Amino acid sequence: MKVAQSRVSMKDVARLSGVSAMTVSRALRDPSSVSQAVLEKIHSVVEKLEYVPNRIAGSLSSKKTTVVALVLPSLRNAMHAETIMGISEVLRREGFQLMISDSSNSPEIEEELIRTFVAQQVCGVILHNTVHSARTVNLLRSAAIPCVETGNLVADPIDMVVSYSNHAAGKAMAEHFIARGYTRAAVISLPIRNRERIKACRTGFVSAMRRAGFALPPAWVVQCDPGLQGAALAVRGLLAEGDRPRALFLIGDVLAPGALFECQRLGVDVPRDIAIAASDNTEWLENTVPSLTTIQYPRYRIGVRAAERILAASRGHDPAPSNSENVGFSITVRQST
Amino acid sequence: MKVAQSRVSMKDVARLSGVSAMTVSRALRDPSSVSQAVLEKIHSVVEKLEYVPNRIAGSLSSKKTTVVALVLPSLRNAMHAETIMGISEVLRREGFQLMISDSSNSPEIEEELIRTFVAQQVCGVILHNTVHSARTVNLLRSAAIPCVETGNLVADPIDMVVSYSNHAAGKAMAEHFIARGYTRAAVISLPIRNRERIKACRTGFVSAMRRAGFALPPAWVVQCDPGLQGAALAVRGLLAEGDRPRALFLIGDVLAPGALFECQRLGVDVPRDIAIAASDNTEWLENTVPSLTTIQYPRYRIGVRAAERILAASRGHDPAPSNSENVGFSITVRQST
DNA sequence: TTGTATGCGTTATCAA
DNA sequence: TTGATAACGCATACAA
Numbered sequence: 125m126k127v128a129q130s131r132v133s134m135k136d137v138a139r140l141s142g143v144s145a146m147t148v149s150r151a152l153r154d155p156s157s158v159s160q161a162v163l164e165k166i167h168s169v170v171e172k173l174e175y176v177p178n179r180i181a182g183s184l185s186s187k188k189t190t191v192v193a194l195v196l197p198s199l200r201n202a203m204h205a206e207t208i209m210g211i212s213e214v215l216r217r218e219g220f221q222l223m224i225s226d227s228s229n230s231p232e233i234e235e236e237l238i239r240t241f242v243a244q245q246v247c248g249v250i251l252h253n254t255v256h257s258a259r260t261v262n263l264l265r266s267a268a269i270p271c272v273e274t275g276n277l278v279a280d281p282i283d284m285v286v287s288y289s290n291h292a293a294g295k296a297m298a299e300h301f302i303a304r305g306y307t308r309a310a311v312i313s314l315p316i317r318n319r320e321r322i323k324a325c326r327t328g329f330v331s332a333m334r335r336a337g338f339a340l341p342p343a344w345v346v347q348c349d350p351g352l353q354g355a356a357l358a359v360r361g362l363l364a365e366g367d368r369p370r371a372l373f374l375i376g377d378v379l380a381p382g383a384l385f386e387c388q389r390l391g392v393d394v395p396r397d398i399a400i401a402a403s404d405n406t407e408w409l410e411n412t413v414p415s416l417t418t419i420q421y422p423r424y425r426i427g428v429r430a431a432e433r434i435l436a437a438s439r440g441h442d443p444a445p446s447n448s449e450n451v452g453f454s455i456t457v458r459q460s461t
Numbered sequence: 462m463k464v465a466q467s468r469v470s471m472k473d474v475a476r477l478s479g480v481s482a483m484t485v486s487r488a489l490r491d492p493s494s495v496s497q498a499v500l501e502k503i504h505s506v507v508e509k510l511e512y513v514p515n516r517i518a519g520s521l522s523s524k525k526t527t528v529v530a531l532v533l534p535s536l537r538n539a540m541h542a543e544t545i546m547g548i549s550e551v552l553r554r555e556g557f558q559l560m561i562s563d564s565s566n567s568p569e570i571e572e573e574l575i576r577t578f579v580a581q582q583v584c585g586v587i588l589h590n591t592v593h594s595a596r597t598v599n600l601l602r603s604a605a606i607p608c609v610e611t612g613n614l615v616a617d618p619i620d621m622v623v624s625y626s627n628h629a630a631g632k633a634m635a636e637h638f639i640a641r642g643y644t645r646a647a648v649i650s651l652p653i654r655n656r657e658r659i660k661a662c663r664t665g666f667v668s669a670m671r672r673a674g675f676a677l678p679p680a681w682v683v684q685c686d687p688g689l690q691g692a693a694l695a696v697r698g699l700l701a702e703g704d705r706p707r708a709l710f711l712i713g714d715v716l717a718p719g720a721l722f723e724c725q726r727l728g729v730d731v732p733r734d735i736a737i738a739a740s741d742n743t744e745w746l747e748n749t750v751p752s753l754t755t756i757q758y759p760r761y762r763i764g765v766r767a768a769e770r771i772l773a774a775s776r777g778h779d780p781a782p783s784n785s786e787n788v789g790f791s792i793t794v795r796q797s798t
Numbered sequence: 799t800t801g802t803a804t805g806c807g808t809t810a811t812c813a814a
Numbered sequence: 815t816t817g818a819t820a821a822c823g824c825a826t827a828c829a830a
Contacts, residue, residue, distance in 0.1 A: 184521050
């Protein structure tokens, strides 16, 4: 076990191998371009010296890095885990690294983060949010860094978008409600400020209901704090009124289970007294009792495709035919509706 | 909006500011060392050119980076979200970046990841796992990279450890069970292979029960697959026997809610027919009906302390008096026991 | 307070 | 198949 020896460099490996540093560099990155004998010698020296290449130097010289950045609105949100896994697996397979950070739903913080990532020369950026400051957009475009947005199928992405239509998803849930006869429905969502996705989903739902002749009273369009407790509080509020909705649509993260648990505590039977639908897919939703109807988004696949597009772009491959990729969604009907 | 212009460098800023590149470098990193007039001139040029410093070049020159790496056994595991947030907040505040990856509980993958991080010259590494290959340990020690392990209060950390004693936690839960009169208890955990933490917790529980005279029959020490479904399956197995345990201790992630839901499906009342306790803290556990007794680990604080220790070490501050920091745990008793 | 010279460890380029 | 040389963009060390 050595301590902080001045780090072994390519020169050292070259000297002990009896070749030039350039040959070592080649041997490590493109073994086929080096003779067998030299290759073996170099590998044995690398092994002996425990040489680990300095990718910072490599990146500076080649003007390329293998780091992809991901900015999430909130690290607490478990639904992002699937997306992260999709990204992470693709990157690891291809020898890339992932930098993650949390913008707390603030365009200003996002801008600061992006600036840092540009400074780090990341080879691509994945953003979940689709609302950005003008500077953020400019920063990414002028640095010509590949960028994929994933939170909503925006019409005018900074660069590329891999997502689904939140508006269509909300509309689809409205149609499910109507088909089931749940025309007296309320919708509970996270605060829509700075959350374009959630707003779009809510609008899709509300306007589809209205167009079908079932306008929601304003008191039935509610915003709540994140988390199980936030949803519980909102549900309590809604059920305290004399005029109760027959169904609830909860937009965002863990809200639906929170609503279900609150109903259980209040002795309100789901779905007999009130139906509940969710807007995301976690394993929770299929395991609660009763299980919860929800909109399924292919989050893992979004991660995979976002990462693949970043890699393709950073490798200079021809751009895909369209810079917009709609991965769709589906509604899974369960016991709660 | 420009496109892929050859990137602006310090030289460009220097030229337009009428100073040397070195002065620009100073102005950006230590404004107080530059005269007011020059400083303002430089800032205005930086603004105009939209100059973003190249940290890769900076890092190569200064032999320092501002990147901290985190290796988790599984990104899917939601309980890590708190730790990540703790780390992330400290790092962002201090202008550092976070690289995350997933070792899938494999020491071999972990080794490969660490090698990559060493190549990236990260200024510190945080590992949740505490079981490592000899090479991993050697890699980190010989590169002299600050390292904090967080998964278990190991006696011989690679460098530093910020955690709690899983063994003591298991023991504490056994004592809670005994105090409540639940002497006929079963324990369900994730597979213990490569999961030293879970093994330690289970051992703590089982041996404390045994020492108190309540040995668990082997059939009541069960391993299950991750996730709600895994726990559900294990519970079904246990309850199918004629001789049922009076209480269940579930070690790992979301297992306890999975067990609770399965009991609900089977019509087994919790806690009347069977008590359930969990081994981690998520908001789920306090919101299910009934709410679940659990061991609380200060995960956010672990993240904060781990990050702070990495930063202190990477800045060359004096090492803390001890390389081991016990953050402890507590048992929160709820309706399920 | 500012500038000059030098080097960080690798890769691109061109020549042998 | 190999090597010499010159960047890459910045920061350290020293000098002015």
